[in-house]
Amino acid sequence: MCLAIPGKVIELYEDHGLRMARVDFGGTVKKACLEQLPEAGVGDYVLVHVGYALSVVDPAEAERTYRFLEQLGQLDELDVPEEST
Amino acid sequence: MKYLDEYRDGQVAAKIRAEIERTVTRPWTLMEICGGQTHSIVKHGVDRMLPPSVELVHGPGCPVCVTPLEQIDKAHAIARQPNVTFTSFGDMLRVPGSHTDLLRLKSQGADVRIVYAPLDAVRLAQEHPGREVVFFAIGFETTAPANALAVTRAAALGVKNFSMLVSHVLVPPAIAAVLEAPGNRVQGFLGPGHVCTVVGYRDYERLADRYRVPIVITGFEPVDILDGVLRTVRLLESGKVGVENQYSRVVSREGNPAAQRLVASAFEVCDRKWRGIGTIPRSGLRLRPEHEGYDAERRFAVDTLETAEPSVCISGEILRGLKKPHDCPAFGEACTPAHPLGATMVSAEGACAAYFAYGRRRTQEMSR
Numbered sequence: 001m002c003l004a005i006p007g008k009v010i011e012l013y014e015d016h017g018l019r020m021a022r023v024d025f026g027g028t029v030k031k032a033c034l035e036q037l038p039e040a041g042v043g044d045y046v047l048v049h050v051g052y053a054l055s056v057v058d059p060a061e062a063e064r065t066y067r068f069l070e071q072l073g074q075l076d077e078l079d080v081p082e083e084s085t
Numbered sequence: 086m087k088y089l090d091e092y093r094d095g096q097v098a099a100k101i102r103a104e105i106e107r108t109v110t111r112p113w114t115l116m117e118i119c120g121g122q123t124h125s126i127v128k129h130g131v132d133r134m135l136p137p138s139v140e141l142v143h144g145p146g147c148p149v150c151v152t153p154l155e156q157i158d159k160a161h162a163i164a165r166q167p168n169v170t171f172t173s174f175g176d177m178l179r180v181p182g183s184h185t186d187l188l189r190l191k192s193q194g195a196d197v198r199i200v201y202a203p204l205d206a207v208r209l210a211q212e213h214p215g216r217e218v219v220f221f222a223i224g225f226e227t228t229a230p231a232n233a234l235a236v237t238r239a240a241a242l243g244v245k246n247f248s249m250l251v252s253h254v255l256v257p258p259a260i261a262a263v264l265e266a267p268g269n270r271v272q273g274f275l276g277p278g279h280v281c282t283v284v285g286y287r288d289y290e291r292l293a294d295r296y297r298v299p300i301v302i303t304g305f306e307p308v309d310i311l312d313g314v315l316r317t318v319r320l321l322e323s324g325k326v327g328v329e330n331q332y333s334r335v336v337s338r339e340g341n342p343a344a345q346r347l348v349a350s351a352f353e354v355c356d357r358k359w360r361g362i363g364t365i366p367r368s369g370l371r372l373r374p375e376h377e378g379y380d381a382e383r384r385f386a387v388d389t390l391e392t393a394e395p396s397v398c399i400s401g402e403i404l405r406g407l408k409k410p411h412d413c414p415a416f417g418e419a420c421t422p423a424h425p426l427g428a429t430m431v432s433a434e435g436a437c438a439a440y441f442a443y444g445r446r447r448t449q450e451m452s453r
Contacts, residue, residue, distance in 0.1 A: 001148045001149055001228070002120070030201075033234060050202050057088055058334050066091055
């Protein structure tokens with residue numbers, strides 16, 4: 001129920017004073033309300049829940065978290081002897 | 086899809102799992118709050134990747150599950166009325182009330198419609214001025230802004246034939262209820278990432294401090310959840326309490342202040358009954374007095390209804406993390422997603438429905 005999905009803003013428009021956007025979710029385009037996300041623009045990824053954008057996805061934070069996880073235990077792996085030797 | 090696929094990477098998951106194994110020295114019981122996390126954990130088998138000493142129990146964060154029987158019965162009473170178009174998120178259609186469900190009412194001729202967004206219900210009301218359009222506004226803090234927007238929009242546009250049946254719930258009072266329950270085993274929490282996207286996590290810092298527990302605000306993909314478990318176990322192993330933010334790509338400490346202002350303009354805090362748990366003080370939202378003209382309960386006079394919950398169902402204990410689905414004699418037998426007896430079997434995010442959908446039958450679990 002609290003499912004929210006990141007999608008890319010491809011177009012901004014106004015609907016009777018409401019700030020709206022067309023958002024691309026991996027090929028499926030749906031409209032979302034951006035009224036409470038004034039900083040979001042075309043090209044940004046936003047987190048959408050029931051047609052309402054909750055937050056802009058921070059690309060730097062996403063990169064940082066992921067790189068950190070990717071590097072977990074890397075030193076240990078260097079300790080593993082190579083099978084070919 | 087960007088920001089989803091990489092957080093399902095099996096190699097990264099295996100690294101985190103190995104790190105959890107290196108970190109843990111004694112048994113720990115963690116609770117994931119959100120039903121979306123429960124669903125992801127069971128679907129991807131995250132709990133089975135963990136060392137046996139780290140147990141995940143499933144929390145009360147499934148709004149469909151905890152919507153009280155009275156509100157479901159009120160929804161049915163309203164939907165039955167001939168001039169009403171009753172709109173709801175799809176998850177609510179099969180939720181059993183005392184006597185029926187919305188899908189059955191629809192098959193019997195009631196005008197029941199699924200909407201994707203609450204604003205769609207307002208538009209439906211504009212398009213059908215001769216009908217009363219009612220929206221079933223359920224959810225946690227995540228859904229509150231979208232539902233608040235619907236009522237403030239209806240007010241701004243002067244849409245008089247729109248109203249909402251509100252059954253909103255809040256997460257922090259439920260965490261407090263879990264921690265204060267006799268027999269509580271939960272030592273740390275994976276916090277609800279999307280709830281905190283809206284409200285931030287200051288309230289969670291207060292909870293962590295008051296109850297001396299670690300809370301890690303966590304996302305929904307398997308890599309997020311494993312990372313949340315690792316961080317919680319590290320805090321527990323080092324005797325630390327407090328809040329960490331695993332889901333920093335969308336959650337900030339302050340959340341979304343504009344969305345919070347929108348919610349505050351439409352709703353106010355109230356006591357709320359939770360299905361399977363009972364009344365939790367100040368755990369819900371209702372319409373503010375200035376919007377009471379949009380309150381479907383007033384408009385349709387459905388205040389007093391007799392309700393009846395099946396006695397065999399143990400969903401209350403499951404929602405508080407005291408029991409698991411296969412502890413219930415009805416699980417998978419008398420109670421299935423097609424014929425749910427109680428809260429946790431009715432929504433895909435309920436613990437019982439997730440266990441059933443991904444083949445966690447009793448025999449398999451017992452031989453584990």
